[in-house]
Amino acid sequence: MEIEVAALRELSSGKLPESYDIRKLFEVSLLDEAAVALRVELLKSQSQSQIATQSHSNDHTAPGGNPKSDETQPEPSPSPASTPPPSDDAGNEPTPTPVPTPTPPPSPPTEPELEARLAQLQLVRDQLRLQILELPAEKRKELVEAEEKRQRILIEQAEAARARAEAQTARQEAELARQSALEEALLAKSLAEKKIAEERARVEQMRGTLATLRVQLAGERKRHADQMAGALEKLDKYRQQVADVRTDTQTADATYDQIVASLTLGRSQLEQALNALGKDPKIPTYVPQIDLTDPMFDPVAEERAKLTATTTEVEAEIAAMIAEERDAQWTRVTELAGDVAPLNGLRLELLPLLSKDKRKDVLGLTGAGFAQFWREVRQIDLMTRFYVRSTARKFKVAISDPQRLIDLKSSSWIVVQLLGLVVVILVLGRRFDEVFHQLRGHVLSSKRDKNVQLLLERWLRFLQGVLPSISLLIFFYLAFHVLKAEENRELRFVKVFFLAYAWYRIVVAVAHQFIVGAAQARRVVLTPELNERIRTSVRLTARYIFPVVVFLIVSERILGRGYLYGLVVKFAWLGAFPIAGILIHRWRPSITRSYLEGFPDGRLAEPMRRVKDKPSGIFVVTAAVFPVIYRGVRLAFNDSLSRFKYTRKAFAYLFRKQLEQHADSAGQSEDFSEQLPEELKAAFNQGPAPAELRIDHFPMLPKVAETIRSWHEGGSTGAVVVVGESGVGKSTWLAELARQVEIPG
Template sequence: VDAGPITTAPTDGGVTDGGVLVPFIVELRLTAQRIDDLSNERLDVTVEPPSLFRVDLDLLNDDQVAVEAQRLSLILAATMGDAGIVDGGTAPDAGGSSGPVGMTDAGVSIDDELWDAQLALDRAREQFLALPAAKRIALLDRHGERQREAEEAGAGGTDAERRAKRAAQERAKSLEEAKQADTASLRLVAEERARLNGVQELQAKYDHGLQRADKELSAHVDEAIEWGAKVIELVEKLKRGEAAPAQADLLYDMLTPRLKLAREDLARAIAALSQAGKDAPSAGPSRLADLDAKVDQTQAAALHQEVDEEHRRLRDRAVELAWQRAEILNRKMESLRHARLALLPFLSAGQDSSLAGLGAPGIAQATEETRLALVKIHFHGRATTRWVAKLVGGQRDRSAAVGAALTTGKVLLILIVFAGWRRYLRRRVQHWRVAARDRRGGKGALRASHWEAWVSLLLRVRRPLEWLLLFALVLWLVGPDVSARLEVRLLWLICGWVLGGRLVVGVLDELLARQSFLSRRETETSKLRLRSLRLVARVTVMLGLTLALTDELVGAGTIYRWVTWLCWLVALPVGALILRWWRPTVFKRLETRQHHSATAHWVLSHRQGWTRMVATLLGSTYVFGVALARLLQSAFGRFDVTRRLLAYWFRREISRKAGEDDQQAPLEDIDELHYAAFAPDQPSSEVLPAIDDQVRARLDTALVERRGQLIALVGERGSGKSTLLAELADRCDGALSIKCPPGGLDEFREALGQALGLGEAATDPAIRRRLTERGSAVVLIDDVHRLVRSRIGGLEALDGALALLGVDQVQDRTWVVTVDAVTWRYVQRARGAQPVFDEVVRLEPWPESRIAQLLRNRSKALGIEPSFARLLTEDPIDELERNALLERAETNYYRLLWDYAGGNPAVALWFWRESLRLAGETEHVVQLFEAPVTDDLEGLPDHALFVLRAIVQIDRASSDDVLAATKLPDPRVREALRYARLRGYLEVVEDRYWVSWAWFRAITRVLHRRHLLGGGPA
């Protein structure tokens, strides 16, 4: 059995029936270890080798040694062979044995441990005695030499011992001089020197004691390192599966008394700090004060001063040594504590449960952890007090004092700035809040704007956030020398948990209030919500702070696990109390809903009786689940994918509710005037809300510079290109604005001649001269894509138009043209963008917010205030909730339009006007629009889809244009055109076809899915 490198016997340690090693077992193992040390020439010189064997055994007598070795060999052979025990095994339960006295948690009896220890000792003795006589005698001689060397090294004594001897000799000499003195004065001087020499002797002995105590401190360090190494080695073996949990139990039990002893030693060391240095021998008052000044006192005075200086040195040294002892013992205690904690995860189940339970072992462990924490706090408190006293008293070096002064100045400056900042921010935030309320949009708007919501959140979290930031900044300024101290760490833990709890309560309450129908008002529900959050936060902070402090002071031991269990126990009454508070509100919420789910029905039918608590819990879960879903919807609603999913879900809910509410009053179409005003191609006088400021800035720069640039505005049909061009025409004085007709280059020439006042028959030279004479700095051409055809040579008309305008010749003019996105992809593939156009400005799909703004502005301009009452998916409790539901329905419906339109404002306008109906004479009601069903469209043959693609690409295409673009037989083209017109896919304007707004998005998406249009679907 490997007893391990035990070097010292425990004072209280051994195994009892509670699992602690008895001294006898430890003594056996210690003796075996010392025999091994003797064999390896490292036995302590204070130990005599004969004491490790039988008293009557002479280690130098070969006959006695041989007999003893043979006896031990026979005993070991009989024990391990005849008894059926393998090497390293344990004793059998012999018939005459009374059985194990007690069992440890690992299942090993005390008799087994005693047996193993005795076997280990017998084996060690047998191995040493079996050595050859020459080697045995050589080992004994070598140990004797080591003892003599140690004795000779100490014969001369230490410096302190030599000083003590010299002081004693000087004292004797002074006493002899006193006897031989002629006068009483001289005798008194000699006696004073003798007294001071005696004090010097005492000081030397005192110094020797300090030196001896200083050397003893290293033993504590070595012990901590040794136990740490043992634990690390065992833990590694346990991780690899090379050791059993019983070994962890054994080592844990061995560590426990040593940790207790280290804690007691530290407590005694702390108590001794106040008396440190007070027992240092001092000279005391001089006895020569009243002596005649004529008597020579020079030697006595010098000796008195020397003794005083030595006294001060010894006193300071004693204080410093006392603090060193306390610090080393504290580190030893912490090292042993961490070593013991490292064993906790590897203990056997029985040992672990006994330590974590409420039985005697658990209570003893918790008591010891409490005492350990108190000693630790006491030590660090004394250490910090000493550190502050040194700092204030100027006992530290000058550079450290200067650094401390600078740090203190920085902290004071931070505190002054913090105080001023708090006053400023308080006034500023209140000003922001008032300004945000004044800017809140919408008539009777219930919800606050985003800016007001952020300001309100800042008001809620400002105080705890300010203090947390202040503490963090101060800790950063003072540096690790201060922030690493236990008191500072504990203070940071307390402040972090308390202020963090307030911060979390403020954030959660504000976020929940933002989603609540009753937000921004002092209502019963909001007060109850805040009350519940505060209760949960206080309990959480109390338990969490206890766990954090316990982990910081004593680690995750018994108290830590007790507090963890307490968390679950406290959660039950706290949860029951919160359910009791919310029970009336939950039932009221469920009662006021007209359409109840099966869960709501069950909850409402079990409000009384013993199932009331279960019903309250289930109802609360249901209600708060709905609220959580709304919160998540709001949080993730800014993502396009989420918005599209929400739009799909909203359509499903509206369709389902429409099927249930068949008894609503019928609606009528809006009047033709309003219907026409919502037309997508209706000119708009408002500034486009979706044009990015950077786009406007780029256009403005190009218009001002006049460097002969040709700029292309590229966007999907209906994205606002024409409106933007009209806006540019209004802003540029003298700009020439032309709308490209669908008939190609000839019709474009006629339109350009009319715009210049030359008539339709104007020639190219005349047009160029008039352009030069007109001197227009800006030329705006809309729908240039009508000059492009998707065939070989399809860009000839575009090139001719650009040449007619003199794009390559005039350097002080800016040309801005609009191009459809579908045609633009063909231009890019055919020629590339840059060789034709100097700059390309793309109009991206409009975001949801700007689509909603466009629809609101257009409705407001027509004096229409749409009602979304028929789109409510829930039954409101009161008027406040009704307003909030209406606001949510409005947002969801705009999102639905945005999703279907793919960010195209023209498509959104078309379906918006299809959604408006009249209820009565003046009320405009919004109903769910009917999106075109694409089943028939998906089933069209390929040639029909080719025809639709050609019309989308050309825009206002004649049948001949379609024939030229598709290369299909004339009958098939005419058949496809007829069918598409009958189905409403196409409209005919002046014998030219174009895709109707009702089917534009459906057709483009089908063509994209069939890979007949470049780019991705909108």
């Protein structure tokens, strides 16, 4: 248990124990969040119970009890007469020197002392376990990945040593076999025997060459494993340094430079390893010098069969070595790619701890900043190449491996789920479209306040336009859930692009429907050309924002929020200028018309009229954009408030109060109306208006009502069609007709 406690102490300080697998220190997996949470609660209760028990035991210890185990008994004073003093050469009696009495060995600990010591170790072990289990999930994952990598390195080192020893033995055996074959060739009695013996010598020579090559490859594997071990040790050291750096900016700056140097070296090694993937391994091939199917070798069929078997073994060994070398190359690429990510994470973790000048130099538009920019661009390129090759390799292995094909067939349930999901989304999408059409018709035909009707109808139309994009987003979420994308790195990467595209569609649909709804609320005639111009303008803006957002997401996943991420965030707004120029050019006639209608006497009105059709007028139109936007927002806000009855009453009340205050300030609160002309006072009469001044709210209603009455009295039937644009009052007209005439059902 003392070994476990020592290992846990090293692990809690951020260092991997040298000779202990950290996965064996815990009863649960450090990556299982549910199991970790349960284990934390159990350890807390156990620790509290152990502390209470030890406290209770100490309170009841007798004063004259056994001394503590770590106390030492006083050594007895040596006896002067224990040994006779020697005499010198002159015969004088020397001064006696005391000889120490040997200290008796310590008495073994008693059983209660052992139990107390064991209980103390258990308490310390549980507290250290609890400290590590309460680390954030990312930190625990880093520890597990580091331990797994260390175990892989140990296995690789052992395998390399074993392969080297076996290859050396095989080389010696091949050399002996070659010498034996050459001797047989010299003693051959026929030409056929001689040629077969010589060919067997060539085969054995090839076997020896392959064995020599295996020794070299084993040495390279050992060297690569040692490099990985050194990289892991260096990463462990950097983690400790980053954990220790808090306020010492000088140490933080030095550690940052060391990490950047290690990252640069790691990227160079990764690039070399990626370039080596496309090259064929340097494994020699064997080409027979004789044709064993020649009839001349029929008398020596037994020797021919042995040579054929040996040749087959050598060819199989060549193929195996090629496959092993490619696997070793890919393993090296994977390990190097895995080394870059944690180093970059430590670099980002150090950024806030750097000195002010260092941080300004690293993140600013300086030489160091641009150097970091190109380093991050290089890493994005390397990791993209790695992910592409990794995906292609996994797909190739899945197709070529029969066992994976069986697994693929067994996963047909996933395919069925995806197909079912597609069908459900399509059917529900079409059904919801019909439902929204019916709801809009029901709202417009209901006997409600007209403003409420229009408001509900616009919201339903808005939702109907956005629904397809929302359905696409839901489909992507469910599809990647069925595919278990969180368990696959490549699928997680692809999921980012699909979800970003779905959100892009939603943003475009929402913006388009919002602008169209605002235009229709202002009674703007929405022609197909105008609708398409609105849609293309929204898409133009979204198509600039979409790649920027995707790049930021990918950059954060590969590099974190480093120099490149901050650079894009700082300067992404520059893209708004060309987009604004394109939009102003497209909407120039509409902007000009809106400004002249809203501000006929404005400062820009006269210049706008002069350069209305000239190229230089684009500058005047650009200056008029903000007043037009302000006027449109103000009118839309006022129009939205005016749709509600109580808001209209409030506006009327405020307007009346303003008039009264104005009248009071002018001193005309009582008799100002007497000064008005008689014609104007007559127009403000509260009585009913004359017949010639009345506005016909229900055109042709008396005629239609009389026609319906005649149909009813004569027993005949007919049809009346009410035609008009949305919102002109068709439902109100029909309601008045129903009130005046009893229409038979």
